[in-house]
Amino acid sequence: MHLAAWPVFLPLIAGFIVLFAKAKGLLWQRVINLLAVSGLIILSVALIKESSSGAHQVYLLGNWVAPFGIVLVLDQLSALMVAITSVLALAALAYAIATDTDANGAHFHVMFLILLFGLNGAFLTGDLFNLFVFFEVLLLASYGLLLHGGGRLRTKAGLHYVIINMVGATLFLFAVGALYGILGTLNIADMAAKVAVLPEQDSALVAAAGLLLLVVFGIKAALFPLYLWMPIAYSNTAAPVAALFAIMTKVGLYAIIRVHGTIFGDDAGSLANYYMPWLLGLGLLTLMLAAFAVMASTKLREQVAYLVLASVAILLIAVGLNNLLALSASLYYIIHSTLIAGGLFLLADIISRGRGSFEDRFETGYAMPGAILIGAMFMFGAVAITGIPPLSGFFGKVLILSASLDHEWSGLVLGVVLVASFLMIITMARTGSLLFYNVLPASETDTTSADNDASSEAPNRISVIAVISLFAMSPLMVLFAQPITAFTESAAKQQLDSKRYIESVLSKQAVEAGKE
Amino acid sequence: MEWLLALVIGVLTATGVYLTLRARTFPVVLGLTLLAYGVNVFLFAMGRLTIGYPAVIDPAAETYSDPLPQALVLTAIVIAFGMTAFLIVLALKARGELGNDHVDGLDLAEDELPLEKRNYTKEQKQHSKLIQQESKE
Numbered sequence: 001m002h003l004a005a006w007p008v009f010l011p012l013i014a015g016f017i018v019l020f021a022k023a024k025g026l027l028w029q030r031v032i033n034l035l036a037v038s039g040l041i042i043l044s045v046a047l048i049k050e051s052s053s054g055a056h057q058v059y060l061l062g063n064w065v066a067p068f069g070i071v072l073v074l075d076q077l078s079a080l081m082v083a084i085t086s087v088l089a090l091a092a093l094a095y096a097i098a099t100d101t102d103a104n105g106a107h108f109h110v111m112f113l114i115l116l117f118g119l120n121g122a123f124l125t126g127d128l129f130n131l132f133v134f135f136e137v138l139l140l141a142s143y144g145l146l147l148h149g150g151g152r153l154r155t156k157a158g159l160h161y162v163i164i165n166m167v168g169a170t171l172f173l174f175a176v177g178a179l180y181g182i183l184g185t186l187n188i189a190d191m192a193a194k195v196a197v198l199p200e201q202d203s204a205l206v207a208a209a210g211l212l213l214l215v216v217f218g219i220k221a222a223l224f225p226l227y228l229w230m231p232i233a234y235s236n237t238a239a240p241v242a243a244l245f246a247i248m249t250k251v252g253l254y255a256i257i258r259v260h261g262t263i264f265g266d267d268a269g270s271l272a273n274y275y276m277p278w279l280l281g282l283g284l285l286t287l288m289l290a291a292f293a294v295m296a297s298t299k300l301r302e303q304v305a306y307l308v309l310a311s312v313a314i315l316l317i318a319v320g321l322n323n324l325l326a327l328s329a330s331l332y333y334i335i336h337s338t339l340i341a342g343g344l345f346l347l348a349d350i351i352s353r354g355r356g357s358f359e360d361r362f363e364t365g366y367a368m369p370g371a372i373l374i375g376a377m378f379m380f381g382a383v384a385i386t387g388i389p390p391l392s393g394f395f396g397k398v399l400i401l402s403a404s405l406d407h408e409w410s411g412l413v414l415g416v417v418l419v420a421s422f423l424m425i426i427t428m429a430r431t432g433s434l435l436f437y438n439v440l441p442a443s444e445t446d447t448t449s450a451d452n453d454a455s456s457e458a459p460n461r462i463s464v465i466a467v468i469s470l471f472a473m474s475p476l477m478v479l480f481a482q483p484i485t486a487f488t489e490s491a492a493k494q495q496l497d498s499k500r501y502i503e504s505v506l507s508k509q510a511v512e513a514g515k516e
Numbered sequence: 517m518e519w520l521l522a523l524v525i526g527v528l529t530a531t532g533v534y535l536t537l538r539a540r541t542f543p544v545v546l547g548l549t550l551l552a553y554g555v556n557v558f559l560f561a562m563g564r565l566t567i568g569y570p571a572v573i574d575p576a577a578e579t580y581s582d583p584l585p586q587a588l589v590l591t592a593i594v595i596a597f598g599m600t601a602f603l604i605v606l607a608l609k610a611r612g613e614l615g616n617d618h619v620d621g622l623d624l625a626e627d628e629l630p631l632e633k634r635n636y637t638k639e640q641k642q643h644s645k646l647i648q649q650e651s652k653e
Contacts, residue, residue: 155613161598166548166599169595180559
């Protein structure tokens with residue numbers, strides 16, 4: 001079966017086709033891209049079905065056996081991540097097409113597909129160096145997307161983003177080199193097996209290299225103190241790109257769960273879970289700072305970027321709690337926070353267009369066209385992301401907090417999460433009333449309003465549907481909470497059972513010639 | 517032999533870190549390049565140093581040098597090369613659009629401001645006026 005390889009190669013092949021379809025015009029590129037992303041959604045349903053048996057599907061690239069060749073490993077966690085990515089990508093793409101964002105520069109669709117190629121590759125690979133290569137692929141595509149459309153602020157944000165990620169790539173190579181020098185392998189399963197029987201004198205060096213790797217993934221996941229690039233980059237790029245980038249911080253988190261969780265899991269001897277206090281402590285610090293930054297934001301898009309940061313921090317805390325229920329809860333929260341954050345970035349763009357020259361700055365402006373619909377959507381999104389009942393953010397937080405009760409830091413975790421959520425609820429209420437209630441009266445708008453009306457845009461129907469379909473996932477996640485938590489729990493169980501991961505990867509036999 | 521290699525990696529990395537922390541884009545690009553050189557040599561050294569042994573199968577050889585780090589270094593070189601090329605183009609674009617080559621700051625650099633607005637001491641102002649006059653002549 002080639003199922004595990006398809007989500008990696010489909011966007012790559014489609015990317016090449018789109019590149020050649022450029023001469024045919026934008027319509028062809030859009031159609032091909034939409035087909036490819038819809039194909040990815042169908043594929044990810046198949047992947048989830050295939051993986052829910054609980055067995056690891058191992059795909060040997062080039063038919064080379066595990067520690068010597070590169071493997072792709074499909075399990076429930078990676079299937080889930082691929083599925084979230086493709087749903088988010090479809091909404092972002094629909095929005096980009098509806099608002100003609102893709103016409104603002106060349107190669108939007110190519111870079112979009114290559115970004116999906118890198119993301120899916122990073123989710124499915126079972127090899128540390130291959131993970132580095134896929135990181136670079138997705139970063140290079142994201143550089144192009146971030147700068148798509150141009151502009152002074154965007155160029156400045158892009159420069160920071162590129163430089164910090166190049167430093168991150170260098171650190172990644174140092175960590176990979178040090179780990180290879182001691183363990184003699186780069187296959188994640190094989191590394192985990194080697195770390196379990198590591199001689200005492202090498203453990204300090206492996207621990208240092210592992211923490212260096214945590215810094216690299218921390219840059220991607222926007223962990224304190226490495227998050228400063230993230231709100232600037234996210235709030236200055238085009239809306240569909242920012243929405244798609246909502247999954248990019250989760251790639252760092254996924255890499256921590258996959259690489260550190262497998263290599264330094266419960267069986268790692270003296271190094272078992274030694275990185276967890278770092279994750280938990282820095283996660284708490286990041287959450288508190290993110291909540292303050294949400295309050296201090298002066299633009300809606302900046303505020304949404306900090307809300308994304310807060311959701312990543314909650315995820316880091318959940319992973320740092322280091323138990324089965326918390327990991328399962330964090331997977332539930334990943335689905336919720338990625339889709340809602342993506343929707344909020346799109347909604348912020350609709351609001352920014354509707355307010356004309358006021359854009360998304362927190363200043364008293366004129367009422368925007370379609371304010372009732374947009375305001376209702378904003379309230380819905382704000383309720384979901386801040387975690388007020390009855391939407392999925394509340395359930396995710398309840399699951400995480402109830403998993404923290406047995407932890408020795410439970411008081412601190414409860415306090416920080418609740419206080420930060422409270423601050424964010426107040427701030428979002430203020431933002432909503434400022435944008436939708438506290439508007440300038442129409443009677444005062446004589447000459448200036450004419451200019452203002454000319455520059456403000458009524459929301460486009462497809463773009464509204466894209467946002468609503470992302471937000472609709474939140475009540476759906478509440479309605480189907482039972483099957484979803486059953487899935488995330490079995491995914492968490494599978495991820496924590498690193499012995500089975502090692503065994504299924506290393507025991508995979510090569511396919512004999514002529515057989516499938 | 518080992519100490520020489522370790523020294524090279526250390527010096528490359530230290531200069532790379534220093535230059536990356538500079539405020540202008542060109543030193544930063546140079547710094548990232550030096551860091552990439554340092555990490556490439558480091559990766560290569562992680563396969564252990566051997567002299568005169570083949571990396572691929574040779575029945576006559578008594579032992580092999582590790583081929584994997586060589587493959588890793590090749591990949592890393594290509595990626596770093598591509599990224600550096602991209603960064604140089606981006607730095608040039610930023611120089612054009614932002615009006616200065618500072619890594620952060622939309623504001624003009626000190627020496628790009630009109631002379632009255634500069635935060636210079638009197639002597640410095642006279643000095644830069646002299647230089648401007650000289651360059652006009």
